Amino acid sequence: MTQPEITTPVVTPAAGGALLSVRGLVKQFQMKAVRGMTGRKRVVQAVSDVSFDVAPGETLGLVGESGSGKTTVGRCVLRLIEPTAGQVMFEGVDLAKLSFEELRVVRRRMQIVFQDPYASLDPKMTVGASIAEPLVVQGVGGDHNEKVVSLLELVGLSADHARRFPHEFSGGQRQRIGVARALALDPALIVLDEPVSALDVSIQAGVVNLFNDLQARLGMSYIFIAHDLSVVRHTADRVAVMYLGKIMEIGDAETVYEHPTHPYTKALLSAVPLPNPRVERSRSRIMLEGDVPSPVNPPSGCRFRTRCWKATDLCAMQEPVLEVRSHGQLSACHHPEE
Amino acid sequence: MSESILQIRDLTVTFATPLGPLVAVRGVDLDVGAGELVAVVGESGSGKSVSFLAAMGLLPSTATVQGSVMLDGVQLVGASAKQMRSVRGRLLSMIFQDPLSALNPVHRIGAQISEMLRAHQKMSERAARARAVELLEVVGIPQPGDRAMQYPHEFSGGMRQRVVIAMAIANSPKVLIADEPTTALDVTVQAQILEVIQKVQKQFGTAVVLITHDLGVVARVCDRVNVMYAGRFVERAAVSDLFDAPTHPYTRGLLASLPQAGKERLVPIVGFPPNMLRPPSGCAFRARCADAISDCEHAVPELRAVGAAQSACIRAAELMQPR
Ligand SMILES: Nc1ncnc2c1ncn2[C@@H]1O[C@H](COP(=O)(O)OP(=O)(O)OP(=O)(O)O)[C@@H](O)[C@H]1O
Ligand SMILES: Nc1ncnc2c1ncn2[C@@H]1O[C@H](COP(=O)(O)OP(=O)(O)OP(=O)(O)O)[C@@H](O)[C@H]1O
Ligand SMILES: [Mg+2]
Ligand SMILES: [Mg+2]
Numbered sequence: 321m322t323q324p325e326i327t328t329p330v331v332t333p334a335a336g337g338a339l340l341s342v343r344g345l346v347k348q349f350q351m352k353a354v355r356g357m358t359g360r361k362r363v364v365q366a367v368s369d370v371s372f373d374v375a376p377g378e379t380l381g382l383v384g385e386s387g388s389g390k391t392t393v394g395r396c397v398l399r400l401i402e403p404t405a406g407q408v409m410f411e412g413v414d415l416a417k418l419s420f421e422e423l424r425v426v427r428r429r430m431q432i433v434f435q436d437p438y439a440s441l442d443p444k445m446t447v448g449a450s451i452a453e454p455l456v457v458q459g460v461g462g463d464h465n466e467k468v469v470s471l472l473e474l475v476g477l478s479a480d481h482a483r484r485f486p487h488e489f490s491g492g493q494r495q496r497i498g499v500a501r502a503l504a505l506d507p508a509l510i511v512l513d514e515p516v517s518a519l520d521v522s523i524q525a526g527v528v529n530l531f532n533d534l535q536a537r538l539g540m541s542y543i544f545i546a547h548d549l550s551v552v553r554h555t556a557d558r559v560a561v562m563y564l565g566k567i568m569e570i571g572d573a574e575t576v577y578e579h580p581t582h583p584y585t586k587a588l589l590s591a592v593p594l595p596n597p598r599v600e601r602s603r604s605r606i607m608l609e610g611d612v613p614s615p616v617n618p619p620s621g622c623r624f625r626t627r628c629w630k631a632t633d634l635c636a637m638q639e640p641v642l643e644v645r646s647h648g649q650l651s652a653c654h655h656p657e658e
Numbered sequence: 659m660s661e662s663i664l665q666i667r668d669l670t671v672t673f674a675t676p677l678g679p680l681v682a683v684r685g686v687d688l689d690v691g692a693g694e695l696v697a698v699v700g701e702s703g704s705g706k707s708v709s710f711l712a713a714m715g716l717l718p719s720t721a722t723v724q725g726s727v728m729l730d731g732v733q734l735v736g737a738s739a740k741q742m743r744s745v746r747g748r749l750l751s752m753i754f755q756d757p758l759s760a761l762n763p764v765h766r767i768g769a770q771i772s773e774m775l776r777a778h779q780k781m782s783e784r785a786a787r788a789r790a791v792e793l794l795e796v797v798g799i800p801q802p803g804d805r806a807m808q809y810p811h812e813f814s815g816g817m818r819q820r821v822v823i824a825m826a827i828a829n830s831p832k833v834l835i836a837d838e839p840t841t842a843l844d845v846t847v848q849a850q851i852l853e854v855i856q857k858v859q860k861q862f863g864t865a866v867v868l869i870t871h872d873l874g875v876v877a878r879v880c881d882r883v884n885v886m887y888a889g890r891f892v893e894r895a896a897v898s899d900l901f902d903a904p905t906h907p908y909t910r911g912l913l914a915s916l917p918q919a920g921k922e923r924l925v926p927i928v929g930f931p932p933n934m935l936r937p938p939s940g941c942a943f944r945a946r947c948a949d950a951i952s953d954c955e956h957a958v959p960e961l962r963a964v965g966a967a968q969s970a971c972i973r974a975a976e977l978m979q980p981r
Contacts, residue, residue, distance in 0.1 A: 385844040490930045520701045520871065525915035526926035547844070550874075554917035554924065577919070591849040593874025595916050597897050600878040607853070608846045610800075611814040 338373035338409070339541050340397065340509055345370040345406035347392050351616070362616050366392040368565040369406070374509065377535065379542040381556030381573060383549055383588070385612055388562040390545045394511040397543065398430050399423065411508065428458055431502035435514035437494030441486040447472075447497050448482030454504045471500040475530060492523035499530065503538075513545045528555060549592045553577050561585045564615055564623040567642065571649020581658065582651040584624045622654065630655040662689035663832045663865050664713075664750075669725035669735075671705070671712050680935050682708045684889040685725070687961075690833060693863040695856070697876040697897075699912075700886030701931050706869045709886075710835045714752050715742035730832050748778040751826035752835040755842050757818035760825070761810040767794070768806025771825050778829045793824040796861075797854050816847035820854060827858050834858065837869045852879050873916060877901060885909050888932050888942035890958075895967035905969035905978060907947045941971070949977055 349364040367389040374380045382390045396403045399415055408415045410426060418426060431454075434440045441450050451471055452464040469479040475496040486494055495515060502510050512531065516524040528551060535542065546552050552559060553573060560570040561584065569582040580586045587606040594600055608627045613619055621639050625631040634654050642650040646658055671683040683705045690696055698706050711717050713727045713734055727734040729749055734742070746752075754760060762770055771793055772786035781789070787806070794802035797820040810818060819839060826834055836855060840848035856879055859866050868880060876883055876897060883900045885893040885908065893906040904910045914925035929946040932938055941959050944950040953972055961968040964975055971977070 385846065492930075521873075522701065522912055522915045522927035523930075524926075525917075525924035528917070528924055529926065549845070550917040550919075553919065554921070587846060591845040593845075593848075593852075593872060593878045595873040595877050595901065595913065595918065597877040597901055600874070605849065607849060611816055611847060612844070 337375070339376045339378075339411060340374040340543075341407075341409040342373070342393075342397065343371045343407045343409075345393065345396055345408065346404045347389075347396055347401065348404045364615050365565050365618055366615060367396065367403075368618075370562075370565070370567055371406075372560055372567065372570060374541050374543060376508070376541055377539045378558065379535065379544050379556045381552035381559040382543060382545045382562060383547065383552050383559060384562030384568075385547065385588075387564075387612060387615060389565040389615075390562055391513055392565075393562075394432065394513050394543060394545055397509075398427070398432055398511060400432070424458075428454075428505040429508045430511070431505065431507040431509070432511040432513060433495075433498050433502050433515050435517050437491050437498055437518060438486075440498050441494060441501075443486050446483055446485060447489070450486070450497065451482070451501045451504055454501060458505060460505070467504065468500075471503055474503065474534070475500045476526075490523070491519050492527055495519065495527050496530065499527075499534070503534070506538075507540055509541045509543070511543045511545070514547070515544075516551060517546065517548065524551070531555060549577075549589065550594075561588065564612060564618050566623055566652065568624065568653070569649060569651040570642070571645075571647070575647045575649050579647045579649075581645045581647070581649065581656040582624075582653045583628050583630050583655070583657070585651070586657060587627075622652070661692065663692040663730055664688070664690040664867075665726075665728040666709075666713065667726040667728075669709060669712060669723070669727060671708050671717065672722045672724075674720045674722075675935070677935055681937075682889055682934060683712065686886075686889075686891055688884060688891070690865050690867060692832070693859065693865055695859050695866045695868065695879060695881050697880035697883045698867060698869045698886060699871055699873065699876055699883060701871065703931060703934065704886040705889040706886055707837055710752060710837065710867065710869065714746060714750060714835070715739070716752075744778070747774060747826075747831065748829045749831055750833050750835070751829075751831045752837060753819070753822050753826050753839050755838040757815065757822040758810060760822045761818065763810055766807055766809060767813070767821055771806075771821075771828055774825050774828045789828075790824075793828055794821070796827075796857075797821070797824045798850065799824075814847075816843055816850060819843065819851050823851075823854055823858065827862065827864060830862055831864060833865045833867065835867045835869070838871075839868075840875065841870075841872075848875075855879070873901075873912065885912075888937060889934065890942065890970065891961060892943065892970040893967065894961065899965070899967050903965070903967075903978065905964045905967045905974045906943075906971045907949050907977070908943045911946070949973055 345367055346369055347367040349366055351362040351364055384390055395401045397408055448468045451468045455464050468482050472481055477496055516527050544555050556573045559573040559576050561568045563584050569576055569585045580589055587608045590606045610627055613626055619626050621637055622635040625635040640652040640654045642652045645651055645656060666688040669683055669686040673680045673682060686709055700706050712723045723735055768787055768790045771790035775781055775786045775789055791802045791806050794806060799805050799820055840851050858864050880897050883895055883897055884891050887908050893909050911927040927946050932942050940955040944954040959970045959972045961970045
């Protein structure tokens with residue numbers, strides 16, 4: 321296996337110091353050799369040299385098309401999977417240097433909420449037991465019932481929901497139960513992985529509001545992973561745009577949405593259908609050709625170049641690094657829009 | 659609207675379930691003009707797919723279909739299996755969210771399209787193969803000649819959906835029903851597929867019914883919108899009217915819940931859609947409606963003209979007045 325090349329990480333420093341610092345994160349998956357392919361191992365470059373900070377109380381949105389590595393970043397941050405290389409610092413501590421026991425304690429402070437409210441709850445457990453489970457696992461003493469009730473109320477459900485089972489709840493309610501569970505240990509960081517994608521828009525709005533309200537009250541940070549760019553714009557303070565395992569552009573969310581400098585960001589934003597017929601019918605659209613290339617053999621140089629209308633020979637030869645643009649965000653492009 | 663090519667009247671679909679009869683579609687009317695692109699939007703479970711699966715004769719035997727579906731003068735409700743086989747693909751085609759379900763994994767793409775052609779047209783094998791390659795070109799598949807020789811698993815999700823569209827339009831149907839055709843795709847690929855659908859509509863004059871829950875997609879490509887709630891249409895309007903002046907509280911609620919640039923706070927619709935096994939009396943939306951009055955409990959409101967739109971809210975005109 322070739323050693324992944326780590327460039328000097330450039331990040332936008334989070335104001336007031338970072339809660340989470342990710343530097344040069346790499347995750348490769350070994351794939352079993354396919355029959356007839358003479359035993360050669362294939363390596364999926366799921367995340368390649370990703371660096372970012374998350375400040376206390378901040379929401380970092382992670383957007384990008386399917387397979388761009390968003391979930392893998394989230395899982396590496398929580399150390400649900402072992403990164404291939406790179407550093408994850410949480411509250412000033414390098415997670416790789418912790419013993420198993422120390423990691424278990426730190427994990428209390430980091431939680432994850434998944435996309436599928438149906439799959440993420442144990443159907444045989446009452447809602448109350450599901451919410452209390454992290455407390456039990458972490459050996460937290462005291463009256464769990466009281467805590468469960470306050471958590472249910474926090475997410476807009478009521479005390480008598482505790483005795484019921486997941487199948488008695490709608491998608492939006494189940495997602496609230498998942499959030500209550502994630503909140504049980506007072507986390508400082510919650511990774512929200514497509515938390516509203518499975519919900520109807522009318523229900524989605526309530527869950528999005530819940531995330532915003534909880535953050536205003538409790539001050540935790542979120543990594544908000546979604547492919548719906550409009551939802552991310554609504555929730556995120558900063559946003560990172562990923563493509564084939566790399567961050568293409570990162571910065572203040574309004575800035576990135578209003579003044580995208582990476583051609584991929586521009587194309588992605590122009591592809592998003594907006595619920596406004598006048599805007600939709602008058603704006604010019606960038607049509608990207610083809611599909612995302614395979615992460616097993618990503619293009620040389622800039623990974624986006626095979627679909628980029630601005631690509632030149634330079635883009636194939638030299639990989640662009642993240643650089644500061646005039647509106648303050650960073651983007652990795654040899655021919656940025658300014 | 660020009661003469662309608664697809665005319666649905668009082669369509670009702672009832673499923674026999676272990677918990678009793680479930681009326682999923684409750685007396686739906688719809689007219690689709692030749693060459694028109696109309697949207698059907700609504701929450702999950704509102705009856706969008708079932709309505710058109712009924713028209714296609716593709717519902718399981720637990721379903722009872724009542725009412726009328728006229729396609730270019732042919733009655734589809736109660737038609738025999740043989741008649742429906744001749745209609746499907748020739749007059750009426752449907753594509754789905756998951757393109758793989760429509761493709762045979764062990765047959766080459768080109769062969770599947772030519773088989774579709776020869777099922778409905780007298781055509782030599784050779785002519786059908788050549789036409790298949792042309793169709794792949796129409797839907798924007800590069801090197802269509804080479805690609806025709808490949809199998810579905812060699813295609814990406816977006817490319818597969820193009821192939822499925824090529825198959826669906828092979829016999830120049832009058833109406834193409836696209837049921838969430840881009841929901842499983844990335845936005846950049848979604849944009850490509852929407853363009854292909856618009857091209858088919860413009861170039862071949864195919865009427866398209868686009869089923870979606872994405873109001874952004876509606877705003878981009880559709881002419882008219884039909885909003886479905888709990889098995890009924892509650893509003894229909896030209897696309898610009900729907901967004902500018904929605905006439906039904908449910909439509910207003912949907913728009914208020916959408917994240918949009920500059921919007922400070924989202925306004926969800928409170929509560930949940932009704933249980934279709936035991937729907938409430940009167941207006942199905944009233945339990946979630948801030949504007950509901952006691953009259954809303956009595957009769958099921960019919961669609962009535964409100965300006966240029968149609969609304970199934972008894973207070974539509976009154977609530978539209980600036981307050
Ligand atoms: N356990 C695994 N084994 C092999 N490959 C994997 C594994 N997990 C992820 N990958 C691959 O890594 C890449 C990144 O996947 P990841 O799930 O992080 O993407 P994502 O951005 O979350 O996509 P989506 O929007 O579809 O959820 C993909 O090519 C994926 O197929
Ligand atoms: N085979 C079936 N047997 C019993 N009930 C069914 C069957 N198919 C659908 N239904 C019910 O009919 C109703 C309408 O379903 P339908 O699939 O049309 O919804 P939809 O509007 O297409 O939703 P979605 O946006 O989730 O696709 C739902 O309540 C559903 O549970
Ligand atoms: Mg993911
Ligand atoms: Mg459906």
